[in-house]
Amino acid sequence: MRVILLAGAVIGGIALVVFLVMVAGLLPPQTIRLVEGYMPMQLLAELAFFVAVFTLISYLLKKNGLGIPRFWQGISFWLFIILYLKYRIYPPIPFSVRAIYGTIAMVGVFMWMSGAEDDWKEFKKPILNVLDAVTPFHKALRTFYLIAIPIILWGFSYNSFLPNLDEPIELRTVHPAPPASTKVHGKTFVLQTASNPYRVNAEGKYDQEYSNKLITEQSMGRLLKPDANPWDPKAEGYLKFVREGGEIFFQNCHFCHGDNLNGRGLHAFAFNPIPANFTDPGTLAQLQETFVFWRVSKGGIGLPRESFPWASVMPPWEQHLTTDEIWKVVLFEYWHTGYYPRTWD
Amino acid sequence: MRHLRLKSQRLLLLIAAVGISMISGSAAVWTYAQESGGSGVPEGFKKSDFPAMPAAEDIEAGKRVYFTKCVWCHGVDGGGDGPSADRLWPRPRNFNQGTFKIRHTASGELPLPQMDLFQTVTHGLPGSAMPSWEGILSEDQRRQVIAFVTSQLVKDRKFDDKDTETFTVLQLDSLKPIPPSKESLEKGAQLVVDKKCIECHGVEGHGDGNAFNLKDDWGFPIQPASWHKCWNFRGSRQDPYNVKNIFRTFSTGVNGTPMPSFADNTTIEERWHIANFVQSLCERDAKGNPLEIDPLTDKPKTNFVIRSGPIEGEIPADPENELWQKRERRIVALGGQITHKPRNFVNRLDDVWVKSIYNDKHIVFMFQWEDRSKSVAEGKRPFQPTQVNLDEYGIKEQPPKTGEPDSIAAKQNNYTVYNDAFAFEFPVKWQELPPPEKPRFFWGDQKYPVDIVKWEADGSLRAFAGTGWDQDFEERDDFAEKMKLLKAEWKDGLWTLMIQRPLKGDYDEDTYFEMGKYIPTVFFAWDGHNGDVGRKLAVSAFYYTILEPPIPKETYIYPTVIAVGIVILEGWVLTRRANKRKGRI
Numbered sequence: 001m002r003v004i005l006l007a008g009a010v011i012g013g014i015a016l017v018v019f020l021v022m023v024a025g026l027l028p029p030q031t032i033r034l035v036e037g038y039m040p041m042q043l044l045a046e047l048a049f050f051v052a053v054f055t056l057i058s059y060l061l062k063k064n065g066l067g068i069p070r071f072w073q074g075i076s077f078w079l080f081i082i083l084y085l086k087y088r089i090y091p092p093i094p095f096s097v098r099a100i101y102g103t104i105a106m107v108g109v110f111m112w113m114s115g116a117e118d119d120w121k122e123f124k125k126p127i128l129n130v131l132d133a134v135t136p137f138h139k140a141l142r143t144f145y146l147i148a149i150p151i152i153l154w155g156f157s158y159n160s161f162l163p164n165l166d167e168p169i170e171l172r173t174v175h176p177a178p179p180a181s182t183k184v185h186g187k188t189f190v191l192q193t194a195s196n197p198y199r200v201n202a203e204g205k206y207d208q209e210y211s212n213k214l215i216t217e218q219s220m221g222r223l224l225k226p227d228a229n230p231w232d233p234k235a236e237g238y239l240k241f242v243r244e245g246g247e248i249f250f251q252n253c254h255f256c257h258g259d260n261l262n263g264r265g266l267h268a269f270a271f272n273p274i275p276a277n278f279t280d281p282g283t284l285a286q287l288q289e290t291f292v293f294w295r296v297s298k299g300g301i302g303l304p305r306e307s308f309p310w311a312s313v314m315p316p317w318e319q320h321l322t323t324d325e326i327w328k329v330v331l332f333e334y335w336h337t338g339y340y341p342r343t344w345d
Numbered sequence: 346m347r348h349l350r351l352k353s354q355r356l357l358l359l360i361a362a363v364g365i366s367m368i369s370g371s372a373a374v375w376t377y378a379q380e381s382g383g384s385g386v387p388e389g390f391k392k393s394d395f396p397a398m399p400a401a402e403d404i405e406a407g408k409r410v411y412f413t414k415c416v417w418c419h420g421v422d423g424g425g426d427g428p429s430a431d432r433l434w435p436r437p438r439n440f441n442q443g444t445f446k447i448r449h450t451a452s453g454e455l456p457l458p459q460m461d462l463f464q465t466v467t468h469g470l471p472g473s474a475m476p477s478w479e480g481i482l483s484e485d486q487r488r489q490v491i492a493f494v495t496s497q498l499v500k501d502r503k504f505d506d507k508d509t510e511t512f513t514v515l516q517l518d519s520l521k522p523i524p525p526s527k528e529s530l531e532k533g534a535q536l537v538v539d540k541k542c543i544e545c546h547g548v549e550g551h552g553d554g555n556a557f558n559l560k561d562d563w564g565f566p567i568q569p570a571s572w573h574k575c576w577n578f579r580g581s582r583q584d585p586y587n588v589k590n591i592f593r594t595f596s597t598g599v600n601g602t603p604m605p606s607f608a609d610n611t612t613i614e615e616r617w618h619i620a621n622f623v624q625s626l627c628e629r630d631a632k633g634n635p636l637e638i639d640p641l642t643d644k645p646k647t648n649f650v651i652r653s654g655p656i657e658g659e660i661p662a663d664p665e666n667e668l669w670q671k672r673e674r675r676i677v678a679l680g681g682q683i684t685h686k687p688r689n690f691v692n693r694l695d696d697v698w699v700k701s702i703y704n705d706k707h708i709v710f711m712f713q714w715e716d717r718s719k720s721v722a723e724g725k726r727p728f729q730p731t732q733v734n735l736d737e738y739g740i741k742e743q744p745p746k747t748g749e750p751d752s753i754a755a756k757q758n759n760y761t762v763y764n765d766a767f768a769f770e771f772p773v774k775w776q777e778l779p780p781p782e783k784p785r786f787f788w789g790d791q792k793y794p795v796d797i798v799k800w801e802a803d804g805s806l807r808a809f810a811g812t813g814w815d816q817d818f819e820e821r822d823d824f825a826e827k828m829k830l831l832k833a834e835w836k837d838g839l840w841t842l843m844i845q846r847p848l849k850g851d852y853d854e855d856t857y858f859e860m861g862k863y864i865p866t867v868f869f870a871w872d873g874h875n876g877d878v879g880r881k882l883a884v885s886a887f888y889y890t891i892l893e894p895p896i897p898k899e900t901y902i903y904p905t906v907i908a909v910g911i912v913i914l915e916g917w918v919l920t921r922r923a924n925k926r927k928g929r930i
Contacts (some may be wrong), residue, residue, distance in 0.1 A: 035480070043529040091641075092683040131922050146422060146915055150908040157904035163894050167649050168863055170781040221486045224413045231412050231421060247428035251745035254429060255683055255690060259474065260414065260481050266474050269642035270680030270695070272649065272886035300684070301785065310790075311887050317686045336413075 009060050011258050012053025034090055037281070043089060050080070069121040074109045081105040118136045170272060173306040175287065184297045191290040192344060198241040198331050199289070208341070211331075212239050216338040222279070230335070238331075245332030248325050256313070261336055271313050277336045289341035292330045297323075309330075386513055387608030389596060389616075390451055393514040396458055398505050399492030407493030407727075410486050415494075418474065423498025425563075431752040432743050433474050434691045436565060440494055442930040443502035444562060444601040447580040451513040452598040452606035455504055458495045463487060464582055471585070471643040472577035507663045515596050520613060522588050522762060525621040533622025536615055540607060545569040547717075550626045551838025556717040557758050557874070562601040566757040569604075571715055571838070575627035576638055576645065577695075591620040593729040619709060631673065646694075647678050651866060653701035653708055653892045660702050660709045660830035664841055669711060677868050678882040684787060685814050687735075687742035691753055692883040693717070694870045697767075703848065703892055709831060712842045712868075719835035720765045720873020721802045728879075730799075730807060731818040734786070735778055742881070762878030765835075767842055768799035768869040770811060771856035773889070775864055783865045786887055787814040796821075796856040798828065800842060802873060806830045810854065815879070824855050863889040883906055 021027045034042055054077060061067055068076075082105070085098045093101075114120040133139035181190045201207035214228040229235065229242035249257075256275035258264040263277035278284045283290065294302075300312025317326055334341055386392060399407075411419075418437035420426040425439030438445070445455035448456040448892035449466055458461055464485045469477035478487060495504055502510065523529055537543055537550075540687035547553035550572035570578055575585035575885045580594045595616055598606030607616065628636055628645070636645040654672055660669055677699055681692035697714035728738055743753040772784045773794050782793075790797035797809040797818065808825040809818035827850065848858040858864065868885040 033480070131919070132926065150911040151916070153911055154904045157907045158900060161900040161903055162896065163861060163900075165650060165652055165891050165893060168781075169887070220483045221410065221481065222413070223409045223486070226409060229409075229412050231416055247419055248745075250427065250429035251432060254417070254474070255681070259418065259476050260478075264476055264641060267680035267683060267692070269639070269644040270678035270884075270886060300758040307784065308781065310785045313684045313689075313786070313884075313886075315682075317687065318810070320688075 002163065005056060005060060009053065009056050012056060013051070016050070016053065019084070019088065023083055023180075024242055037279075039090075046088070047084070052083075054080075070113060070119055071126040074113050074123060078102075078105055078109045080322070110221050145192050172308045172311075173304075174273075175291075176274070176307045177281075178291050178294050178306045182294045182297060184293075184318050184326070187323065188295065189290065191288070191294060194290045194293070195332055196236070196289050196293070196327050196341075198245075198327050200237055200241075202237055204237070208343070211335075212340050214238060214242075215335045215340075220340045222338045224293065241328050242332050242335045245325075245328030245330070246336070248321065249336075252317075253329065261333060273308065273312060275314075278333055278339075281339075284333060285342070286338040287342055288344060289330055289334070292333070292341075293326060296326050296330060366590045383478045387451060387596075387606070389515055389520055389613045390513045390608060390856060390919070391516050392510040395505060395507070395510070395512060399458075399496055403489045403544070404496050406486075407489035407490060407491065410482060410490035411493050414478070414482070415422060415490065419498075423494060423500075426749065428460055429474070429532040431747045432745065434565070434754040435473050435561075435567070436563070436749075436752065436754045437474070439563060440498040441500045441501040442562070442601075446599045446601060447594070448597050448600065448687045449515045449517060449593060450597060451511075451515075451608065453600060454512060455499075455502060455510055457512065457514065458491050458504065459488060462491045462495065466491060466579075468583045469643070470579045471581050471583070472574075472579060477583060477643070484517055490676075491571050515593060515608075517589060517593055520592075522592070523614065523617040523621065525588070525625060529618050529621045530625055532615075533618035533620070533625075535620060536611075536619050540611065540619070542619070545603065546572060546818075547838045549837040549839065550623070551715050551717070553717040553838025556838075559603045561603075565754040565768045567602055572623045572626040573628050573715065574696075575624065576636075577642055582641075583637060583640065585640075585643075586624060588617070588620040588624045592616055595619055595623075620781045630674075636676075644678060645676050648675055649886070649888045650863070651677075651701060651888055651890045652674055652757040653700050653703045653890060655860075655893060656702055656704055657896055658704065660704055660707060660845065662843060664713075664832070664843070667876075668702060668706075669700060672702060674700045674713075677885050677888060679868070679870055679885050682787075682880060682884045686881055687740055687881050689875075689877065689881045689883065690819040691757070691875065693872045697870060697885075699868075701890065703858070706848060707845050708848055708892070709843055709845045710769065711832075712840070712844075714767075714840050714870060715838055716765060716835070716840050716872055717838055718872075718874045719802065719840075720762050722763045722873065726763070729817075730801075730805070731809065731820060733789075733814060733817055733879050740876075740879050740881060758874070760874065763871065763873045763876065763878040765840065766799060766869075766871040766877075767840075768797055770867050770869075771794070771797040771858060771864055773810070773854060774852065775856065776859070776862075778865075783887060785814070786867050787884070788816070789813060796824075796854070798831060798844060799847060800830065800844060802833070802835075804830070806832065806844065808872060809853075824850050858890075858892060859893040860892045863891055866890045884918050 017167040018027070018032065051061060058068060082098075082102050085093065085101055113123040130138050130142050130145065133142050178191055180192070181188050183189075195206050199206055199208060199211050201210035214225065215222050216222040224230070228239060230239045230246065232239070235243065254265050255267050256263070256271065257278065258268065258275070261278040262280075263275040265275060268275050276283050295314075297316065297318045299312035299316035301309055301316050303309040303312060321329070349745055356434070416427055418425075418429045418433070419440065420430065420437070423440035425437045427437060430437050443455055445456040445462065445465075447470070448454070450456055450460045450461070466482070467477065467479045469475045482490070504510070537546070543550070543554055545554045545556075545559065546569045551570045554569065554572035556568050557566075559567050559569065575581060578585060578590065578594070579599070580590050582590055583798040584590065594604070596606060596608045598604055611619070630636055638644065639646045651674070652673060663669070671889055676699070677697050679692060679694050681689035683689065694714055694716060697712050700711040702709050728735055745755070749755060770788065772778060772789070773796050778793065784790055784793035784795050788797065790813050795811045797811045798806070799809060800806045806825065806828055808821040808828065810821055811818055826845050829845040831845050832841055833843075834841050849855075850857065856864065866888045868888070869885045871881075872883070877883070
């Protein structure tokens with residue numbers, strides 16, 4: 001049992017050291033990679049792991065008579081959370097959000113510390129010692145704090161009173177409410193009833209179940225199913241339309257939406273809002289195919305006000321593509337990302 | 346240690362040349378050859394075993410990866426002729442010849458599949474359309490697709506052909522970089538001249554030397570890299586400020602391009618000096634630190650606020666002036682205009698550095714951007730400067746499918762040359778926009794017209810009103826008269842442009858600047874040698890120009906009040922605590 005505990009503490013200690021070295025910038029910040037799509041779970045698991053490690057370490061230390069005082073336990077755990085939020089989470093979260101999480105963490109630490117009367121007393125003790133200047137060391141410390149606190153707060157408030165010239169935060173609705181119908185190349189499409197004319201089975205009938213069987217696999221890499229290669233010269237019907245849609249995508253769309261449809265194309269870095277990431281479960285997978293058809297046809301300029309039509313560089317594709325081509329591109333996007341279009345019911 | 350030994354060897358050679366001892370001389374030559382791994386092997390390289398051939402099941406698995414992800418650019422037979430190819434420059438790699446650019450192997454040799462090609466697939470080739478596949482494909486999948494490409498799509502050469510192939514590998518891990526001391530950088534600066542690097546890469550390293558006469562092995566025009574944008578180095582491996590990458594490219598050359606290997610005519614020490622020097626030219630922030638590179642885009646991070654600083658008196662027209670030198674500069678990213686016809690799939694201008702200063706009457710913007718050529722149109726253009734719909738004048742976008750001979754890559758450097766140009770726009774009456782609403786980024790709209798200022802390389806500076814992407818500009822002559830072109834200079838691959846405009850004009854037509862307010866701004870750039878004209882251009886996202894207000898008095902008063910309050914609070918806490926303790930005792 002002891003060996004297991006010790007081994008756990010050593011592993012945890014190593015993880016902690018790796019994390020601190022990453023914070024210090026001696027190792028690149030993403031030495032332990034965050035896996036796209038699983039980040040929230042991974043981060044929660046990591047945090048839980050560290051909490052377990054801390055419990056273990058403090059238990060072992062206490063058993064060996066080296067227990068850390070309550071006060072420092074609380075402070076160091078809170079500091080750890082702050083550092084973790086700042087350096088581990090990627091993409092970085094803004095300071096205002098971190099401040100909220102930090103405050104919540106502080107409240108949590110206080111609740112933990114004041115759970116039992118004795119613990120609370122132990123926690124308060126170092127603070128009261130300084131206040132009462134019980135020893136000459138505490139007295140020196142008190143004098144230092146008395147002088148430093150007003151100076152530091154002066155600095156902080158000076159900074160906050162400086163005119164703020166940061167980027168203004170503007171919130172944009174990425175998927176606005178669609179219109180009831182849209183007119184493309186002279187033809188009206190009712191979004192509730194229209195369907196992709198190329199999502200067809202071998203008999204040429206609209207069949208989402210059929211096409212869903214032929215999309216890429218929803219696992220790492222999202223590779224095509226071995227018997228469903230759109231580039232097979234014998235590919236007919238749905239798969240052939242997927243290839244045609246892919247050709248159009250790679251002649252027009254990949255410049256922004258990227259070679260993996262993840263919004264990291266050649267020109268993407270220059271634009272704001274950034275191009276949509278179709279591999280993200282929050283885009284295509286949440287939308288009906290006709291919604292995508294409307295968005296592609298009308299582009300950024302056709303967006304409602306809450307979606308910032310003035311800033312989007314998404315072309316109104318009806319200026320560049322035929323209706324058939326647009327449907328095929330939509331078909332390809334669902335195939336490549338391995339998502340099913342959402343249905344109306 | 347190594348170069349110390351080399352020095353002593355050279356000394357020995359010198360002694361031999363003087364003729365004191367013939368024997369010691371030949372011994373030195375012999376040790377030299379040993380040191381560099383055998384005869385004919387360049388310094389720092391070592392003859393290596395052939396890479397292992399891939400297993401059949403890896404090839405089969407790799408085929409699945411290839412036909413999901415790669416075929417769209419690289420084509421069914423790996424000929425670099427997938428659906429996207431004709432609108433890309435550089436074109437996707439044609440695998441058939443086995444010519445690969447970024448390697449650890451000596452010039453002309455095949456790459457090491459599971460090292461060089463694995464890194465290429467993992468990190469992508471920045472500055473081209475090849476993205477990083479890390480995090481998208483698993484490591485196994487990346488290795489499998491390389492197995493497929495090297496065994497099935499490389500057709501003219503074989504990775505296991507012992508008669509014709511050799512693998513001479515740069516021992517990069519065992520070579521220790523020389524610290525970039527002042528001395529090393531000076532030596533590097535001299536060496537790039539001696540080794541004729543600057544003939545292609547330009548005197549200042551902006552990639553402007555001989556930029557229009559270079560072709561790759563496939564016959565397509567190719568441009569020398571700009572040393573100032575290391576994040577666009579193909580071989581940067583998502584670690585652009587690392588000298589080892591530069592050292593490697595310099596040692597092995599870039600197969601298929603005019604960039605040769607310098608392994609035979611430079612010592613290792615010289616190569617580190619050059620790598621240090623080239624690395625030192627890459628753009629840095631005001632403190633001299635590397636720019637922060639966004640790992641999602643492999644480009645410098647941008648901040649969407651352009652800050653204009655207040656000064657008293659005249660705004661200097663000299664960029665070397667101290668007022669300009671200490672002014673913060675911000676990078677503005679430019680992408681091709683791909684929204685409306687004619688779309689610009691290949692934009693040669695991908696960023697511009699902006700600084701701004703204002704006084705009580707004027708605001709001056711300074712723009713600096715890399716352009717490998719100064720382009721001024723010859724003769725008179727058939728259309729007016731206000732016209733934007735130029736379809737009928739033959740300004741068309743690249744068709745999607747043309748085949749190699751008419752592809753966008755083949756057309757590079759053969760465009761009709763128009764004026765290099767730069768423009769920026771602000772909304773007219775931005776004060777009345779209901780936030781966050783703005784005019785449409787591309788030359789405004791009917792509801793919200795924009796104030797456009799456009800400079801062209803023929804020396805003209807014009808003011809327009811824009812009311813839509815397809816609406817011809819309207820001239821604002823009276824405002825153009827109030828503007829001043831302080832500087833427009835092209836030197837060694839870099840444009841420096843300084844435009845002065847009044848802070849205030851006619852409120853109904855010209856943008857009216859106010860301190861401390863976010864004024865939406867969009868930047869446009871045209872590269873004349875890229876055939877850029879009209880809507881074929883490079884464009885930025887919405888930025889904000891803000892005139893930094895002078896620091897108000899309150900900024901000093903309130904913190905002091907707070908600090909005094911804290912001192913009083915401290916006194917109160919201490920007295921209370923003391924009283925409490927007294928009571929308890």
